[in-house]
Amino acid sequence: MISMVKQISVFIENKVGHLAAATDILAKNDINILALFVYDSQEYAILRLIVDKPYETVELFRENGKVVRIKDVMVIEPVNEPGMMNKIFHLLATNNINVDYAYPYAKTGAPYMLVLATSDQEKAYDLISHSEYVINQ
Template structure:
Protein backbone atom coordinates (compact mmCIF):
# COMPACT_ATOMS: atom_id res chain seq x y z
CA UNK A 1 0.00 0.00 0.00
CA UNK A 2 2.93 2.35 0.44
CA UNK A 3 4.23 4.33 -2.52
CA UNK A 4 7.94 4.91 -3.09
CA UNK A 5 8.86 8.56 -3.48
CA UNK A 6 12.17 9.74 -4.90
CA UNK A 7 13.68 12.87 -3.33
CA UNK A 8 16.42 14.71 -5.18
CA UNK A 9 18.57 17.41 -3.58
CA UNK A 10 19.20 20.15 -6.15
CA UNK A 11 21.38 23.22 -6.10
CA UNK A 12 19.45 26.33 -7.10
CA UNK A 13 21.25 26.60 -10.43
CA UNK A 14 19.72 27.16 -13.80
CA UNK A 15 19.02 23.91 -15.61
CA UNK A 16 19.26 21.48 -12.66
CA UNK A 17 15.55 20.66 -12.70
CA UNK A 18 15.70 20.21 -16.46
CA UNK A 19 18.68 17.86 -15.99
CA UNK A 20 16.65 15.59 -13.68
CA UNK A 21 13.62 15.50 -15.93
CA UNK A 22 15.78 14.90 -19.03
CA UNK A 23 17.64 12.04 -17.31
CA UNK A 24 14.33 10.40 -16.40
CA UNK A 25 12.88 10.95 -19.87
CA UNK A 26 15.97 9.52 -21.58
CA UNK A 27 15.48 6.38 -19.48
CA UNK A 28 11.73 6.09 -20.20
CA UNK A 29 10.69 6.89 -16.64
CA UNK A 30 7.39 8.70 -16.33
CA UNK A 31 6.76 11.33 -13.65
CA UNK A 32 3.33 10.78 -12.07
CA UNK A 33 3.54 13.53 -9.44
CA UNK A 34 6.06 16.05 -8.18
CA UNK A 35 6.62 18.73 -5.62
CA UNK A 36 9.55 21.06 -5.15
CA UNK A 37 10.46 23.01 -2.05
CA UNK A 38 13.28 25.48 -2.27
CA UNK A 39 15.45 27.88 -0.34
CA UNK A 40 17.82 30.43 -1.80
CA UNK A 41 20.62 27.84 -2.14
CA UNK A 42 18.95 24.50 -2.83
CA UNK A 43 15.71 22.67 -3.44
CA UNK A 44 14.26 19.26 -2.72
CA UNK A 45 12.42 17.73 -5.63
CA UNK A 46 9.98 15.01 -4.61
CA UNK A 47 8.84 12.66 -7.36
CA UNK A 48 6.45 9.79 -7.80
CA UNK A 49 7.55 7.87 -10.89
CA UNK A 50 6.47 4.67 -12.60
CA UNK A 51 9.80 2.90 -11.88
CA UNK A 52 11.10 4.24 -8.54
CA UNK A 53 13.96 1.78 -7.97
CA UNK A 54 15.30 2.34 -11.48
CA UNK A 55 14.93 6.12 -11.16
CA UNK A 56 16.82 6.16 -7.86
CA UNK A 57 19.73 4.21 -9.37
CA UNK A 58 19.86 6.20 -12.61
CA UNK A 59 19.80 9.56 -10.83
CA UNK A 60 22.37 8.44 -8.29
CA UNK A 61 24.63 7.12 -11.05
CA UNK A 62 24.25 10.52 -12.74
CA UNK A 63 25.70 12.19 -9.60
CA UNK A 64 22.43 13.49 -8.13
CA UNK A 65 21.92 13.22 -4.37
CA UNK A 66 18.87 10.94 -4.13
CA UNK A 67 16.87 9.16 -1.45
CA UNK A 68 13.77 7.01 -1.47
CA UNK A 69 11.03 7.24 1.16
CA UNK A 70 7.62 5.68 1.67
CA UNK A 71 4.54 7.85 1.30
CA UNK A 72 0.82 7.20 1.16
CA UNK A 73 -1.46 7.99 -1.75
CA UNK A 74 -5.07 8.56 -0.79
CA UNK A 75 -8.22 9.42 -2.63
CA UNK A 76 -10.43 12.00 -0.99
CA UNK A 77 -13.87 13.13 -1.95
CA UNK A 78 -13.59 15.92 -4.48
CA UNK A 79 -15.82 18.34 -2.60
CA UNK A 80 -15.42 20.87 0.20
CA UNK A 81 -14.30 19.02 3.33
CA UNK A 82 -13.02 15.93 1.50
CA UNK A 83 -9.40 16.50 2.49
CA UNK A 84 -10.37 17.81 5.92
CA UNK A 85 -12.01 14.46 6.73
CA UNK A 86 -8.79 12.52 6.10
CA UNK A 87 -6.63 15.05 7.94
CA UNK A 88 -9.02 15.08 10.93
CA UNK A 89 -8.72 11.28 11.17
CA UNK A 90 -4.93 11.51 11.29
CA UNK A 91 -5.06 14.35 13.84
CA UNK A 92 -7.46 12.52 16.17
CA UNK A 93 -5.18 9.47 16.01
CA UNK A 94 -2.04 11.53 16.75
CA UNK A 95 -0.44 10.85 13.37
CA UNK A 96 1.63 13.84 12.29
CA UNK A 97 1.95 14.89 8.68
CA UNK A 98 5.43 15.93 7.61
CA UNK A 99 4.27 17.21 4.21
CA UNK A 100 1.71 16.57 1.50
CA UNK A 101 0.92 17.47 -2.06
CA UNK A 102 -1.82 16.77 -4.55
CA UNK A 103 -1.26 15.07 -7.87
CA UNK A 104 -3.02 14.87 -11.19
CA UNK A 105 -5.52 12.12 -11.49
CA UNK A 106 -9.09 11.62 -10.66
CA UNK A 107 -11.45 8.72 -10.66
CA UNK A 108 -15.11 9.35 -10.20
CA UNK A 109 -15.55 11.60 -7.23
CA UNK A 110 -12.00 11.42 -5.77
CA UNK A 111 -9.01 13.73 -5.88
CA UNK A 112 -5.58 12.26 -5.12
CA UNK A 113 -3.16 13.38 -2.39
CA UNK A 114 0.33 12.20 -1.38
CA UNK A 115 1.07 12.23 2.36
CA UNK A 116 4.35 11.76 4.19
CA UNK A 117 3.61 10.83 7.80
CA UNK A 118 5.66 9.72 10.78
CA UNK A 119 4.27 6.15 10.77
CA UNK A 120 2.99 5.22 7.31
CA UNK A 121 1.80 1.70 8.17
CA UNK A 122 -0.24 2.95 11.12
CA UNK A 123 -1.64 5.78 9.01
CA UNK A 124 -2.72 3.38 6.25
CA UNK A 125 -4.55 1.15 8.76
CA UNK A 126 -6.20 4.12 10.45
CA UNK A 127 -7.32 5.81 7.24
CA UNK A 128 -8.56 2.58 5.67
CA UNK A 129 -10.57 1.73 8.80
CA UNK A 130 -12.33 5.09 8.40
CA UNK A 131 -13.21 4.49 4.73
CA UNK A 132 -10.52 6.72 3.28
CA UNK A 133 -9.43 5.28 -0.07
CA UNK A 134 -5.80 4.12 -0.04
CA UNK A 135 -4.45 4.00 -3.57
CA UNK A 136 -2.14 1.02 -4.19
CA UNK A 137 1.36 1.84 -5.41
CA UNK A 138 0.97 -0.02 -8.71
CA UNK A 139 -2.12 2.08 -9.52
CA UNK A 140 -0.26 5.28 -8.68
CA UNK A 141 2.75 4.34 -10.82
CA UNK A 142 0.44 3.78 -13.80
CA UNK A 143 -1.32 7.16 -13.61
Protein backbone atom coordinates in the same frame (compact mmCIF):
# COMPACT_ATOMS: atom_id res chain seq x y z
CA MET B 1 -8.54 4.33 -2.79
CA ILE B 2 -5.39 4.27 -0.72
CA SER B 3 -2.07 2.68 -1.57
CA MET B 4 1.58 2.85 -0.65
CA VAL B 5 4.02 3.87 -3.39
CA LYS B 6 7.73 4.58 -3.64
CA GLN B 7 8.71 8.24 -3.65
CA ILE B 8 12.11 9.47 -4.82
CA SER B 9 13.68 12.55 -3.21
CA VAL B 10 16.56 14.18 -5.07
CA PHE B 11 18.66 17.07 -3.80
CA ILE B 12 19.41 19.61 -6.54
CA GLU B 13 20.86 23.10 -6.62
CA ASN B 14 18.27 25.86 -6.72
CA LYS B 15 19.58 27.39 -9.95
CA VAL B 16 18.21 27.93 -13.44
CA GLY B 17 18.22 24.70 -15.45
CA HIS B 18 18.89 22.23 -12.63
CA LEU B 19 15.29 20.99 -12.52
CA ALA B 20 15.37 20.54 -16.30
CA ALA B 21 18.67 18.65 -16.02
CA ALA B 22 17.20 16.32 -13.39
CA THR B 23 14.11 15.58 -15.47
CA ASP B 24 16.32 15.13 -18.57
CA ILE B 25 17.74 12.05 -16.87
CA LEU B 26 14.26 10.57 -16.64
CA ALA B 27 13.11 11.57 -20.11
CA LYS B 28 16.21 10.08 -21.74
CA ASN B 29 15.51 6.78 -19.98
CA ASP B 30 11.75 6.58 -20.70
CA ILE B 31 10.74 7.05 -17.08
CA ASN B 32 7.30 8.54 -16.60
CA ILE B 33 6.74 11.15 -13.88
CA LEU B 34 3.40 10.54 -12.16
CA ALA B 35 3.74 13.22 -9.47
CA LEU B 36 6.26 15.97 -8.83
CA PHE B 37 6.80 18.40 -5.98
CA VAL B 38 9.69 20.82 -5.47
CA TYR B 39 10.52 22.25 -2.06
CA ASP B 40 13.14 24.96 -2.23
CA SER B 41 15.51 26.85 -0.01
CA GLN B 42 17.84 29.60 -1.11
CA GLU B 43 20.64 27.30 -2.31
CA TYR B 44 19.11 23.84 -2.71
CA ALA B 45 15.83 22.19 -3.54
CA ILE B 46 14.31 18.81 -2.80
CA LEU B 47 12.68 17.30 -5.86
CA ARG B 48 10.08 14.72 -4.81
CA LEU B 49 8.90 12.35 -7.52
CA ILE B 50 6.63 9.40 -8.01
CA VAL B 51 7.65 7.59 -11.17
CA ASP B 52 6.79 4.37 -12.96
CA LYS B 53 10.30 2.88 -12.39
CA PRO B 54 11.44 3.98 -8.91
CA TYR B 55 14.46 1.69 -8.43
CA GLU B 56 15.85 2.46 -11.89
CA THR B 57 15.35 6.15 -11.16
CA VAL B 58 17.36 5.93 -7.94
CA GLU B 59 20.25 4.25 -9.76
CA LEU B 60 20.20 6.79 -12.60
CA PHE B 61 20.33 9.74 -10.23
CA ARG B 62 23.16 8.14 -8.22
CA GLU B 63 25.10 7.48 -11.43
CA ASN B 64 24.71 11.19 -12.19
CA GLY B 65 26.13 12.23 -8.81
CA LYS B 66 22.85 13.17 -7.13
CA VAL B 67 21.99 12.59 -3.50
CA VAL B 68 18.79 10.56 -3.64
CA ARG B 69 16.49 8.75 -1.21
CA ILE B 70 13.54 6.42 -1.64
CA LYS B 71 10.67 5.98 0.82
CA ASP B 72 7.09 4.78 1.02
CA VAL B 73 4.32 7.38 0.90
CA MET B 74 0.56 7.06 0.72
CA VAL B 75 -1.54 7.99 -2.28
CA ILE B 76 -5.15 8.55 -1.32
CA GLU B 77 -8.29 9.36 -3.28
CA PRO B 78 -10.52 11.16 -0.82
CA VAL B 79 -14.27 11.24 -1.21
CA ASN B 80 -14.90 14.34 -3.34
CA GLU B 81 -16.99 16.53 -1.08
CA PRO B 82 -16.38 19.70 0.93
CA GLY B 83 -14.45 19.24 4.16
CA MET B 84 -13.13 15.75 3.41
CA MET B 85 -9.44 16.70 3.61
CA ASN B 86 -10.20 18.47 6.87
CA LYS B 87 -11.72 15.24 8.23
CA ILE B 88 -8.65 13.24 7.19
CA PHE B 89 -6.28 15.75 8.81
CA HIS B 90 -8.36 15.73 12.02
CA LEU B 91 -8.38 11.92 12.03
CA LEU B 92 -4.59 11.95 11.92
CA ALA B 93 -4.22 14.76 14.46
CA THR B 94 -6.50 13.11 17.02
CA ASN B 95 -4.33 10.01 16.71
CA ASN B 96 -1.13 12.02 17.27
CA ILE B 97 0.10 11.65 13.67
CA ASN B 98 1.81 14.60 12.05
CA VAL B 99 1.45 15.32 8.34
CA ASP B 100 5.05 15.87 7.21
CA TYR B 101 4.00 16.97 3.73
CA ALA B 102 1.31 16.49 1.09
CA TYR B 103 1.05 17.23 -2.63
CA PRO B 104 -1.31 16.44 -5.51
CA TYR B 105 -1.14 13.34 -7.68
CA ALA B 106 -2.87 13.10 -11.05
CA LYS B 107 -4.67 9.97 -12.15
CA THR B 108 -6.96 9.62 -15.14
CA GLY B 109 -10.58 9.47 -14.06
CA ALA B 110 -9.97 10.52 -10.45
CA PRO B 111 -11.23 13.96 -9.36
CA TYR B 112 -8.11 14.42 -7.23
CA MET B 113 -5.52 12.33 -5.46
CA LEU B 114 -3.10 13.26 -2.72
CA VAL B 115 0.37 12.06 -1.79
CA LEU B 116 0.71 12.04 1.98
CA ALA B 117 3.76 11.50 4.17
CA THR B 118 3.25 11.30 7.92
CA SER B 119 5.16 10.71 11.12
CA ASP B 120 3.67 7.19 11.33
CA GLN B 121 2.88 5.84 7.86
CA GLU B 122 1.60 2.43 9.00
CA LYS B 123 -0.80 3.82 11.58
CA ALA B 124 -1.99 6.57 9.23
CA TYR B 125 -2.55 4.05 6.43
CA ASP B 126 -4.57 1.82 8.75
CA LEU B 127 -6.69 4.70 10.06
CA ILE B 128 -7.42 6.21 6.65
CA SER B 129 -8.06 2.88 4.94
CA HIS B 130 -10.65 1.97 7.59
CA SER B 131 -12.41 5.34 7.40
CA GLU B 132 -15.28 6.45 5.21
CA TYR B 133 -13.08 9.27 3.88
CA VAL B 134 -11.56 7.50 0.87
CA ILE B 135 -13.11 6.04 -2.29
CA ASN B 136 -13.22 2.30 -3.12
CA GLN B 137 -11.96 0.87 0.12
